[in-house]
Amino acid sequence: MIYPVTVFGDPVLRKKAEPITKDFPNLKEFVQNMFDTMYNSDGVGLAAPQVGQAIRIFVIDSTTDEEEEDEVPGIKRAFINPEILEKKGDEWVMNEGCLSLPEIREDVSRPETVKIKYNDEDFNEYIEEFSGFTSRVIQHEYDHLEGVMFVDYLNPLKKRILKSKLTAISKGKVIPKYRIKVPGK
Numbered sequence: 085m086i087y088p089v090t091v092f093g094d095p096v097l098r099k100k101a102e103p104i105t106k107d108f109p110n111l112k113e114f115v116q117n118m119f120d121t122m123y124n125s126d127g128v129g130l131a132a133p134q135v136g137q138a139i140r141i142f143v144i145d146s147t148t149d150e151e152e153e154d155e156v157p158g159i160k161r162a163f164i165n166p167e168i169l170e171k172k173g174d175e176w177v178m179n180e181g182c183l184s185l186p187e188i189r190e191d192v193s194r195p196e197t198v199k200i201k202y203n204d205e206d207f208n209e210y211i212e213e214f215s216g217f218t219s220r221v222i223q224h225e226y227d228h229l230e231g232v233m234f235v236d237y238l239n240p241l242k243k244r245i246l247k248s249k250l251t252a253i254s255k256g257k258v259i260p261k262y263r264i265k266v267p268g269k
Contacts, residue, residue: 087121087135088263089183092233093254095267096133097184101140101229103165106207108139115162115205118143125262127183129221131228134184136265140165142225146218156216166202168226169211171195178220180234186260188249192237194223 090096104111114137122130122143131142146158173196181189197215200222204210214222224234235246252258256266 085117085120086124086263087117088265089121089125089130089260090134090136090265091184091186091253091256091258091267092250093267094136094265096136096138097228097233098231099133099138100231101131101133101138103140111164112205115141115143118162119145119160121262122183125183125260129225130183131225133228133231140229142166142229144218144221144225146221156214156218158218159214162205163200163222163225164203164205164207166200166222166226166229168198168200168223170199171197171223172199173197173215180220180224182224182234183260183262184228185233185235185250185253186258186264187253188235188246190234190238190242190246192224192234194220198222198226200226 118130118135121135128146129142129144132139141164143162145160147160175193175195177191177193179189180192196219197213198219199213201211254267
């Protein structure tokens with residue numbers, strides 16, 4: 085099932101997501117639906133709040149946008165109840181977009197490497213370190229679980245410049261190539 089993507093202005097995107105337990109109903113189906121929604125929307129990551137669920141799950145597929153100079157291979161994975169343990173390395177800037185912010189792209193600075201603890205769909209626990217593009221995608225999606233969006237990293241002037249675009253998104257005055265869920269509708 086392909087979910088509509090919740091867009092800017094919906095309170096679920098600003099709420100800190102709650103952990104789930106291994107008896108979460110239809111977990112594997114939910115994760116597959118998130119992947120299907122992400123691919124349908126041409127995304128490389130999707131967090132549960134972006135499909136209206138304030139739970140600590142995100143999926144990524146960083147293999148779809150591997151850059152030639154990125155020496156680290158991408159991954160396709162679900163992260164359940166993730167916890168970032170450490171961010172390290174030089175900050176680097178990349179132009180980011182977000183399915184919940186259609187038609188907005190801005191430069192965001194993030195650390196090179198992230199160490200994260202998480203569970204897979206069978207609730208096996210992992211602690212792993214990721215670098216490069218994969219690290220960036222993980223940090224972006226993890227932010228969604230904390231109620232943070234990439235526009236929060238922008239300077240006040242950039243935020244003021246984007247205000248009308250953000251208002252338009254929250255009113256559904258955008259036409260992305262995927263279904264969206266507009267706040268209050």
